[in-house]
Amino acid sequence: MDKFGRSYVLEVETQSGVVVIGPPITIEMHIIRNTQGAQQSSVLRVYNLSEKRRSQIRFNIYDYGTIRNVRLRAGYGTNMASIFRGNIMQAFSVREGVNFITQIESYDGGYAYVNGTTAQQFPAGTPQKTVVSSLMATLPYTSVGVVGSFPGVLSRGNSYSGNTTEILNELTGGAFFIDQGKAHALGTNEYIAAVGGTTLVNAASGLLGTPMREVQIVRFDMVFEPGLNPGHKIKLQSLTEANFNRDYKVTSVEHHGIISEAVCGELITTGVFNYYDNFVAVV
Numbered sequence: 001m002d003k004f005g006r007s008y009v010l011e012v013e014t015q016s017g018v019v020v021i022g023p024p025i026t027i028e029m030h031i032i033r034n035t036q037g038a039q040q041s042s043v044l045r046v047y048n049l050s051e052k053r054r055s056q057i058r059f060n061i062y063d064y065g066t067i068r069n070v071r072l073r074a075g076y077g078t079n080m081a082s083i084f085r086g087n088i089m090q091a092f093s094v095r096e097g098v099n100f101i102t103q104i105e106s107y108d109g110g111y112a113y114v115n116g117t118t119a120q121q122f123p124a125g126t127p128q129k130t131v132v133s134s135l136m137a138t139l140p141y142t143s144v145g146v147v148g149s150f151p152g153v154l155s156r157g158n159s160y161s162g163n164t165t166e167i168l169n170e171l172t173g174g175a176f177f178i179d180q181g182k183a184h185a186l187g188t189n190e191y192i193a194a195v196g197g198t199t200l201v202n203a204a205s206g207l208l209g210t211p212m213r214e215v216q217i218v219r220f221d222m223v224f225e226p227g228l229n230p231g232h233k234i235k236l237q238s239l240t241e242a243n244f245n246r247d248y249k250v251t252s253v254e255h256h257g258i259i260s261e262a263v264c265g266e267l268i269t270t271g272v273f274n275y276y277d278n279f280v281a282v283v
Contacts, residue, residue: 145192146186230252
């Protein structure tokens with residue numbers, strides 16, 4: 001992909017409908033998505049919306065019973081991908097110098113993490129994978145995504161009651177996560193088989209500098225890559241650190257920077273993977 005002409009489409013649900021925002025409006029973003037049991041989060045800063053739009057988007061952090069969704073697609077030209085979708089935690093506007101900034105803070109699956117509860121019973125002999133899938137199916141405003149291999153069966157009947165995400169994290173050893181509104185559970189040695197195949201990460205695709213290893217974790221920066229997703233496979237090709245050159249499962253993706261027709265600025269994607277992982281695909 002030629003990485004020219006960054007663009008985006010932001011959809012914000014309001015009380016009166018969906019507000020759609022795009023260029024030439026400037027947007028700053030800090031998005032974190034991972035496979036490590038923590039909630040995916042985003043902070044979006046949108047510049048100089050009209051007073052009417054700012055008022056429509058405003059959302060109070062104490063409105064616990066109200067669900068408003070946000071979705072951000074971004075990429076190059078018309079070739080865009082969904083890089084975040086979630087529930088708005090709060091949205092407000094402030095003036096900074098000559099600019100009015102509308103800040104939207106969101107969590108992917110935020111409502112499910114806080115309000116998802118379950119009370120289910122399973123007889124002896126129920127496969128562990130069935131237990132995990134059944135609990136996932138009770139999460140509000142999410143759908144069941146990919147469930148990996150969780151071997152074994154219940155040796156005796158068991159019941160589960162309480163916060164669903166806490167139970168799932170305990171049962172899966174922290175392998176449960178919600179991304180793009182879908183609940184997944186992957187073992188350390190499993191990844192999601194992407195429809196578009198393996199993402200190539202090298203100098204031609206925008207790799208910046210040398211990947212840095214921190215004990216068993218490796219981080220790399222690249223020019224904004226909307227196709228990089230947590231839980232998916234990449235092929236790394238570094239010219240300066242050939243020891244890293246093989247396939248990996250991405251455990252964390254972070255997008256940070258700006259898309260603007262008026263202001264020059266960077267938009268960087270940071271990826272993280274475990275250097276020692278060996279893995280198989282889960283369809």
